[in-house]
Amino acid sequence: MITYNRFVLDNGLRVLVHEDDSTPMAVVNVMYDVGARDEDANRTGFAHLFEHLMFGGSIHIPDYDEPLQKAGGENNAFTTNDLTNYYCQLPAQNIETAFWLESDRMLSLAFSKKSLNVQRKVVCEEFKEHYINQPYGDAWHKMRELAYEVHPYRWMTIGKELSHIETAELSDVKSFFFKHYRPVNAIIVVAGNVKTEEVKRLSEKWFGNIPMGDKYIRNLPKEPVQAAARMLDIEADVPLDAFYKTWHMPARLEKGYYVAELITEILGGGASSRLYHSLVKEQQLFSNISCYQFGSIDEGLLTIEGKLVKGKKLEEADAAVEAVLEKIKLDKVVDTELMKVKNKTESLIAFEDMSVMNRAASLANYELLGNANLMNEEMERFLDVSAEDVYTWSNKIFTRENSNTLFYRSKN
DSSP, rough: OOOOOOOOTSSSOEEEEOOTTTSSSSEEEEEEEGGGGGGTTBBTHHHHHHHHTTOOOOOOOOOOOOHHHTTTTTEEEOOOOSEEEEEEEEEGGGGGHHHHHHHHHHBBBOOOOHHHHHHHHHHHHHHHIIIIIIHHHHTHHHHHHHHHHGGGGGGTTSSOOHHHHHTTTTTHHHHHHHHSSSSGGGGEEOOOSSSSSHHHHHEEEOOOOSSOOOOOOOOOOOOOOOOOOOEEEESOOOOEEEEEEEEOOOTTTHHHHHHHHHHHHHHSSSSTHHHIIIIIIOOEEEEEEEEEEEOOOOSEEEEEEEETTTOOOHHHHHHHHHHHHHHHSSSOOOHHHHHHHHHHHHHHHHHHHHHHHHHHHHHHHHHTOTTTHHHHHHHHHHHHHOOHHHHHHHHHHHHHHGGGEEEEEOOO
């Protein structure tokens, strides 16, 4: 049970406090309710660009890192299609430094052409290094465009096209900031050797006077039910043939999400999983294979991907994957196998929550989903999944019409 206190400032900023006096450290986690799905289709990559811009200096603080390091702290950030998260850890007695830093960049960045040019160059280099020049780097760009027709999950967090970042103007950047990076769209979790009353005082002092902003209301296009299988066959200068296949699956808070997550463990959760045992160990078609989903808030993708053994055919591999899926669709999973993946899921959740930093991030994430206490309740949803549920949802998800297949062939 993860305990916490929660309060909301007059400007709409949600603050959660998790007290843990077993550590000398404190974590300040700031989560903004904005991700790549909130971008304009012709201006993608902005949420990720802001992850970089937010470290480029704010109104009163030209350098974010230096004062934090002097206070004994460290920080990082990440962006997904659903959210943007900034976090720092420092000795608890220096926690006000984190409040000072985070509040000033929430108040306003020091918008300048120089900062934009510097960070734009960094992001463009990242795009080239990891997605253009990297072997298989464009696979998920292609898969998302294949799997989604209208939902903004059809582009990656880095952006749909390099040109969108290359041509970003200062006015575009300011508009995005003041639309999304407002107290009413933010969550702060403070965890570690702290007291709620002190956190409340510091929150009021440093964040209370920041203008609320307008609550961002999403109106995203809903992806239509896929009615026909989609296929893309490409050839590239890569060492091995690679196989990618996805199926649309339920959204984050739906019953089917929890079933799908356990299905991914049954199929791809380690060396004893069905896909690995059959296709890597026995048939030796794949050198590696995995099955996973992204935890997407809206309807996401259940994925199977792997690299083939040299000389094996992608068509043969595809048929072998389908044969494994056919078995889980025809025969109900036995209770011992289902309990094994439930136990593994419970262990993973418990292990993840061991560090105070992870607990802070989880509380912020669940608050963003609408209920911070789901952090304490969610395992029950996994435990409630039955063999009948696995059978039913396997047959709903793994249909030919719902599938998207990418054959990534090696020229060699």
